[in-house]
Amino acid sequence: MLSLTVLSLLILVFMAVGLYSKSADILKENSVWTLLTSSAWSPFNGQFGFWSFIVSSIYVTLLSLIIALPISLLTALFLTEKAKPWIKKAVFPVLDILAGIPSVVYGLWGILIIVPWIANSLGPHFVDYTSGYTLLAGGIVLSVMIIPLLVSLFVEIFSTVPSEIKDASASLGATPWQTSRKVVVRKALPGIIASTVLAVSKAFGETLAVLMVCGNMVEIPRSLFDSAYPLPALIANNYGEMLSLPKYESALMFAALVMFVIILIFNTVARIVLHKVEEKFTL
């Protein structure tokens, strides 16, 4: 067990070191700060500013979470607290299937359904013109991808909330909805956070689907109807193709390193929050 743990830690370290040494080229000429905060992107002129990619990545992930969290929570609450057993039995296999569908299929679905819908129906209400290949499309497709994961995790967590607690709440005159909101969700909060971390990591690293629907224009998205260019899409789009350009490979390695570090920071923060929450509510 211990050796396995050490091994997985070592893999982590090797990855970090590998990415870092590969991006050394670009780090020699630019400060980390400029690379991160500049949005000037012009590989032909040797300008590599990653800010718009970082922002795109964060926006699209956040957006997917904002869409997916409430839907998943309500669905999971419904399934555990209200739904008849046969509904549960019918839904779980569907969730598993949805979770197993390759992301390229989600991307195609986004191109065929979501992108035109945004371009033709939703967009015109808000902006003069949008191609449909937008931040919003990325957020929606990503949320649809993580909802099955979140729902099945949440259902599992909610079913571990002891019925005695729900009974106690009901005995005090709480409606089932109040009980769900104030007791079930609260009791499950550490689990909810942990699952959300998992979903965020998945959404943040998801490549193909966002690449297909986000538009991939190098600009900082100013609204939901602007196109976005998340980091994984940048790497996948360009790796192997434009490596003849000087420094380009190194720049893409740096992009990967940035993702790696963001996920690391995010996980660490989430762990701290989780710890605080557990301390506050349960033990």
Place this chain on the structure above:
Amino acid sequence: MSLKKSFRPGYKFVRQSEGAELEVRNLNVHIKNNHILKNVNLVLPDKKITCIIGPSGCGKTTLLKTMNRLIDSVEGVRIDGGILLNNENIVGSGEKIINLRRKIGLVSQKPCPLPMSIFDNVAYGCRIHGIRNRRKLRMIVQYYLEAVGLWDEVSNRLNTPAARLSVGQQQRLCLARSLAVEPQFILADEATSALDPISSRNVEELFVKLKQDYSIIMVTHTLHQAKRIADHVVFMYLGEIIEAGPANEIFTNPQHQLTKEYLSGAFN
């Protein structure tokens, strides 16, 4: 323990109809294919302590759960017959269930703190019923924690999770929590089972005081406890009520052979 009768903090849900009665008529409860309560008939008088006694598994908890309709959430349950609160049948009536639980509070057999602080546990029911005023809530919480003899132990850590309390403390907390919504009837399922003799006596004294304002129906396995505080005694066996009546009659002159055996300890 300071329980002043006239002092009722934040009394919002005025307890209607003094002299209310809870009456169980021809009650039968089945869970799946098990006949758990068999033709139960019972009158539970207002402002009295009624003790339900009987061997383990005879249906005491089920009876209490049926009275505040917690039984509804059990899968495969069927309830026939009626439970009348102030002459209104509470079985099978759809939406009144919330109001009903406001009037009939259940303290469960296993203490079960909600996943929140000590303060929030006691304030939970009041908040549900619309009391938002922070000062009022503080008053209510202190009042009922004092009533159950827990205030001195927890007053300096009201904001810590209730789950950290000892089991006995949790049991008193749950009692305080139920009292705080000020129901007419308190159904207490072995409310002292996890308490040491002193705390247990304190809770008994509390119940005796409480019956000025509340009607108390308590399940107990301690015959001595029943003898000390019961006005009425109900003896159950295998889902049936074998004998019920004023405490002194049951204890001094039980009619039924089973009751005699149970009281003499032959069951153990």
